[in-house]
Amino acid sequence: MVCDICGSEGVRIRRVARTYGKGKDLLVIENIPVISCPHCGESYLTAATLHEIERIKLHRKNLAVERFVEVASFA
Numbered sequence: 001m002v003c004d005i006c007g008s009e010g011v012r013i014r015r016v017a018r019t020y021g022k023g024k025d026l027l028v029i030e031n032i033p034v035i036s037c038p039h040c041g042e043s044y045l046t047a048a049t050l051h052e053i054e055r056i057k058l059h060r061k062n063l064a065v066e067r068f069v070e071v072a073s074f075a
Contacts, residue, residue, distance in 0.1 A: 003040060005037060
């Protein structure tokens with residue numbers, strides 16, 4: 001694949017978890033594909049990935065599984 005930012009070959013797809021919202025409205029989406037370029041250091045999401053994230057957020061009640069999440073403070 002080619003990086004959309006710098007045009008170099010060799011981008012990698014990493015899978016990450018991202019959080020949306022906070023408190024009782026917190027939603028964690030796992031395994032989001034992020035395109036990462038080792039040449040320019042940029043990481044970005046495709047339009048298709050962003051659309052899927054929005055779809056998941058819209059239908060969170062049907063798609064999400066409730067889990068206990070531990071929270072720590074960095075200070």
